[in-house]
Amino acid sequence: MIAHINHHKNHITALASILIISGFIFGFVGNGELKDIALISATILASIPIFIKAIQALRMKAFSIDLLVSIAVLGALYIGEYTESSIVTFLFLFGDYLEMRTLEKTRSSLRELVDMAPQEATVLRADGKTEIIPVEDVVEGDRVVIHPGGKIPVDGKIMTGKASINEAAITGESVPASKAINDKVFSGTILDNGYIEMIAERVGDDTTFAKIIELVEEAQESKSKAEKFLDKFANIYTPAVVVLAIIVYLFTKDLHLAITFLVIACPGALVIGAPVSNVAGIGNGAKNGVLIKGGEIMDKFSEVDTLVFDKTGTLTKGKPEVTDIHVFNKADKDTLLGLVAKAETISEHHLGQTIVKAAQDRDMDLASMELSDGEAIKGNGIKAVVNNRKIVAGNRKLMKNENISLSSATEHYAVNREKAGNSAIFIAVDGKIDGIISIADQIRDDAKRALTQMRENGIKKIVMLTGDNKHTAEAVATELGLDEFHAELLPEDKVEYVKKLKESGHIVAMAGDGINDAPAIATADIGLAMGEGGTDISMETADVVLMADKLMQFSHAYSLAKATTKNMKQNIFIAVGVVAILLTGVLMGSVHLASGMFIHEASVLIVILNAMRLIRFNRKNMQPVKEPAAVPLKA
Template sequence: MRSTSSRPPARSASGSPATPTPSAKSSSAAPRTTRSKRKRSSPMATHSHAEGGASVFDHRHDYFDIGHPGDVGAEQRQGQVAFRLFGTLLGGALVANAYLCDWLLPGSGAVGDLSAALGALLLAAPLLWHAARDLTAGELRMDELAALGILAALSLGQYRTAGIVAFLLLMSMLIQQRSALGARAAIEQLLRLTPATAQLIEADGTERTVQATELRPGQRIRIRPGDNIAADGIIRSGQTTINEATVTGESVPADKAEGDQVFAGTSNLTGVVEVEVTRTGADTTLGHVRKLITDAERTRIPLMRIIDQHSQWYTPTMLMIVALIFFFTRDPNRAISALVLVCPCAFILATPTAMVAGLSAAARLGILIKNVQDLETAGRVNAVVFDKTGTLTTGDLAVTRLQPAAGVAPEELLRVAASVEHSSNHPVAKAVVAVAREARLALAQVQGFEEVAGRGVRGRLDGAEVLVGRATWLAERGIDLASLSTPELRPPDNLSTLYVARAGQAIGWIGLEDTPRPEAVHAVRELRSLGIARILILTGDRPAVAEKIATELGCTDFQAECLPQAKLKAVRGLRDSGYFVAVVGDGVNDAPALAAGDVSVAMGAAGSDVAINSANIALMSNDLRRLPFLLRLSAKTRTLVLQNLVFGLIFMIGGLAFAGFGWMTPIIAALLHNVSSFIVIFNSARLVRMGEELAPHEAHPH
């Protein structure tokens, strides 16, 4: 951020207070440099874990593959699953009919055998077909193990056993896929909150209904109470209250007035407003949310990549073990039971179920995680670096004092500074321009505008060069600030100060103030309770300003007057000292520091492409309490992943031993196979409800 030496309510030269100013929020900035080069896999199916090649741990089940968002709608896939469920139930009914015939017609074994054979073939067909297809393609997956066991039972004439095993496996797959589809359908339903039509306002003021896809930036739409908003935009007329929970995760509606931003998919609750469209379709904030969720689902944690490197040996190894069991026992039922039990369903579901549950819990609170690796690693953070302005503070800088040099009118000082700052998107610039507009000053056209990161801005106004920024920067440019250093003109230590020079002469300074976020103290305290060893505040402000904010937040570790390079150096220094560092900023002018962190978090990303793209994790709201929740969620996710993996491993080893000693039948093996999968799924599902107690902060600004 382009902090100033100090910046403040405005006073004239005589010290009279100036008009209070509106606050300004940061919204755009330079793009972030690439933080890391992580591979991203393109999954082949529902729970794909392969990265570059097929793996036995690709939990695909092609027959029930539900794909990923954006492929085919989840609701359409639900219809396909319903059709397949009918086929599975029909096959199960035929197998059950075989047992019924044996009971009611003891002498008609052929009828029961025929019914069992038909049912077994109907149930086994999809598994055998896709296993054969994978083998002809040179791929080995978990389906082959189950298919081989079923094929062995069929070849031995054990139609009832083959049918029941296939039925149980298919029902398990169906339930898993139906559960995944339900979660995905919920996401798609959330994203479809963007209405199909909108009320377009024509140039003559008339209104007509158009498709939302026909909207273009610059057009105006009218939104009435109860309507969902069709596009991102800016309110140009009217006031209202909008429920933005779908974007920010905040359950408290936000009051909106002229000039405020609104988002597609949010709900208008009260007034009638006219909105100028800025972004439509996939370019909206909600469209970006969908893409981030989809991309996150396709990523994998390092642990699964390690497993994949060795997974190619899994199927051959298991087949050798099963062959040894059959060789020493000569019991086909033991071999079939072993084949069913070594299908690594519980093991391969261990990670994706926990990660998807964690992503869902985070997304519900407006926390967008771009890569599941970041969800897994955030729990390792033991040092947090905050960029002060816009993160720990509201970023709503207010001009609280104007101090012109001798012979310069306060209005002239403000006009000159605002004219140059008008071309900048920095919060300081917005605050200065806002107070100038409030004072109804006419801003002049500036030539040769240039913004120097972390220092200030310059340009030519009425033929003279104007510099607006840090005192040190102006001094480096040869500006003498001695005339502003007298006791009467010197700025107070607790103000952020913006110095202004024209034609080589200092013409005054502008003081600004910022306030800490109301939930910041609680968030910092909670971070310490989580064991965060270092909390460092970085700011470009003067030491007195930085110390004031740090004291209010209960922090003693801060660095003032930091240029972007100094912030980057501070982050690297922590990492070199052995800390696992999370960097939290607003994604505006802190891109280098964000890029240097092990985990980077951008605050207030709703409506800001720069903020969303500037970090690995984006908090759509400005509620700092989301940060400690994220760390708790990560730690809990890692714990559940390890629990699931250990359980899956123990189940496979124990099941193999039980099957080898003949302590279970193939049917019991299939039942236990299903039970193990559901234990993993339900264990992971505990994550989904995390954070429900995290209500919006009462004083949280909208």
Template sequence: MSGHNHGACDSHTDGVFGKRTELIFSVLSGVFLLIGFLLQQFSELKFLFVLIPFLLSYFLGGYYTAKEAIHEISKARFEIDFLMLVAAIGAAFLDKWAEGGLLLFLFSLGHALEHLAMDKAQKSIEALTNLAPKQALKKIDGQFQEVDLNDLEVGDILRVRPNSTVPADSILIHGRTTINQASITGESIPVDKLAIEGQDIDIYAIDSIPDKYRAFAGTINGDATIELKVIRKAEDSTLSRLIEMVQQAQDKKSPTQLLTDKFEKFYVPAVLILILILNFAFIVLDEPWSASFYRSMAALVAASPCALAISTPSAVLSGIARAARGGVLFKGGKPLEDLGTLTTLAFDKTGTLTEGNPKLTDVVLLNNTSEEQLLSEVVALESSSNHPLAKAIVRDGEMKLPQNYELPQLSTSEAIQGKGITGDINGKSISIGNLELFQDGESPDNEIAHQISRLEQAGKTTMLVKSGTQFVGILGLMDVPRKSAKPTLMRLKQLGIKEMLMLTGDNQFVADAVANDIGITEAYGSLLPEEKVSKIREFSSVNKKVAMIGDGVNDAPAMANSTVGIAMGAAGSDVALETADIALMADKLEVLPFAIGLSRKAHTIVKQNLWISLGVVALLLPATIFGWANIGIAVVFHEGSTLVVVLNALRLLAYKSP
């Protein structure tokens, strides 16, 4: 039951009965074994007729084992599949067909169960491909036609409709829009994008293109129809790379698995030498060679570390499969084992602990204006805009106004890109925007400028409101903590996480405000990406193990330097996903306690499996050498222990967050 049996994994994928061929072969092997045993015990038939079901049992139970053994021998490796075949052939040589058949049946059943766990993991991952847009609107001979995403080439012109996903990394060539790119950059407020008009831009020098012209694959277009030029093929998108990463995860072994693999390398040849020596026991003992040979075959079964070889990979695969079903991607056995041992977590703020969406948090009244009057005019004007900040003001402003309140009549409105919006309400001009909007007219006085500065220092996005000739109010918008943040952090504390730290590029005021609200142990603000790395290294030197949880490009270096890097959201930045060891697929912070709990459970099951497998070998080997146990007993205990560790590992598939 080799932990590195990729040959078997490949060979079992398709067969006479499709993907379940290996399991069906194994069950049929058991059926023919039972028929042969019953005929041998209770019928008067000639042995030739009894032999037929045994031969069928041998063929069906040994088919994939032989395939794997041949694959390994061709690479000059003698592994457990080979030992099992030798033992089964040896049993047949001694006319112990039932015992040999039982060995191959139980061995193949264990193999099949291992592969079922692998398939479950694969299916969970294949479901991800459904998240990617399948088609794009490409310009062909002046007309936009739907084409398959994989047919896109660098330089193709695409049209993206309002509120649609951008299909590939591109630059804007026509139209203006705001794009929600929180999934890529971690910015909490959607970004204004402009078309490159009449500029000579090298689309192959991607990094030199200013961000204001770029649209990333997987980001969400605002309410405008835009045209884009592709700068990266669709197959380089986040999702396709994500699926590729999971397939690679199956090859990344856990520390325990690497240890057992190393042990097997020396153990298997040692077993073969022992079996050879036992064959000559008849020289020393008063017994025929057939008795020595039988003892050596029984010892071979007892000493084969099937349960040991499968104990870790079966637990790792079951853990990865269960995690994928729960919306968590573990990239291999190492992060699965490591996560459960951590007591320190470091979080990025924007989009990780906060929603990544603006909320209207402050309404400052100026020049004796009432809140009702200010908000009614603001909501009336902003209702005509599709800008994300305008939508936030309308949504939150309406909630502050009395129910069934009638908004004043808006006659005209004009959006000024990057500055704000102006309009006329009941013959009076209204303007809402940043300080740049009011540069040409009368500037706000020092008191107003001071209030704006105070809000901005607290991490707020500010908008000044002018009604007629007077400044009547200041609006403050901020990215607020996720609703799930506080209960999740409390849950993590209950799980035994001692320190929860926040590392953010936002100023210290914002960091402290969010930290106090949700229960972060310590907050560090105004950090550049390299300063986040320094902090992680600092924690690591004290606590040895620390996980970094983030979602943006600026979190990737810190993730790479942590014990375990955790990326928020499958649509997170490409760099963060590449660097992270674990991805929270649905961008849900609340699945973090589940991931930690699952990791701890997997770690426990791996340890249990190692004790079971080594314990059985330690008991059985002396018992067979000294003749206290025959092949039948050795097979039942040995293969029984293999099934026990597989079934124990499969318990992870039913894991529920405590």
């Protein structure tokens, strides 16, 4: 019964409005009796959903706005103010309707994401025939076919073909990305042109797109500090209003004034103002490829004054290339590269994977090599036995720990490569240095612009922490104008540095690639991960995830957090200000029940419309601009 009434609340509101108009018409033609019948009928009809919610709140031992309105309506009926009782109930229901409609708009980003979810998949079977099946029936290992204009139904890897893919649903980036064999593709993205066949690797709720929707839903339900405070405040404020209304009556003996005071003091705009800002801000982030995990994180993010960055994959593109292979002791370059590449297959680090790729580009048969006793040493390198030869590849610390000495010629060559902006990887075979592999990366195109914007928005200090050598780190720090840099750090060293910054009073945001930097990301006040399509660890560890790996998204997220917090404060100020003015007007006799209720509901709508501005926030700054050429670290 209750659900049925709530389902037809809009119809009840419309019917109440017709009865009120009819009552006014009867009054205009001089039929007072029919006027009262129409207005009382409108009051009773519109009161039903209000009374139901008030009773439900009482059962939960809560004083709700519906309870205040119910008391006021009963009082108005008692003193024969049928016009005001009917208008108050109608305005309350109509205000509720407007709130629902406008709140729905603030959730439009999430709804658009849900609408983008693919429903069907075309699967290639073993007999060579294709079958269209519901997307939830796709299993790992299925070969999925996508034609031009089709949505990619699951996460996976391209096996055949190439295509231009619109990844806006995942990254917020409107420019299509070119994809070819072995490239990763994600559920919810759209194939603009081309043709691909892919192997399903993540299906159902495990896809990146499904996780994004889940995270945004959870974030929009998560409350900010302001919301939590207002919830507690409303629980005290609402019963206090009842007490104050009674006091007003005891002093004035004017029941009409007390009832008016009761209705006008309803904290509707105050209660709705913070949540709607929170929802709109998080929705804006999701639409622009930024996942901010809740209102409390939005609050904290807006207070950040210090940024800490990892280098590789964060300030740089994370797509380094082998620029030189230098050998000692008459070692063979291809043999050395093959041995190291096989050893590096156990590593997830950018530099290790770069060496593997370099070997694959030379068509080396790594599968035929025998790998045993492999160990990846975080922040230093790897140790392994390949084809019965002991391989140690990494930095100076690893060589020292393994008691492998560096000659002056080796050290001289390495330093020169590092000063030129390369990472020098020392390669030891059976206990002696046989070569140095030089790897260079590029600074991200948008790094300078993003860091400049964040400084303008209130960031006071920018620091880079890296496991790379000090010469390469200095080259990046100088190019980007960073305040500090610290090189040759282990993951635990980064954690300690972040702790020291926090202890000295800084509010710290740490940005990293979500793998080696996970401990430091978790330690910072705000952990931010460069998502790379949404890796599991980045989504789980970080408070903020950048789905397109663009630092301009970081700048957008920071300014959005500040704007959302400011918007919440504006809404609270509007709500409190309107209630204060109305209550003053009530006590002075210049504001009456119906007009006060109208202004009250208008204030609710104003705070919602104010919050909705966040949906379009900073859209101009997020548009792609012509960037200067990428800044390479000299090879």
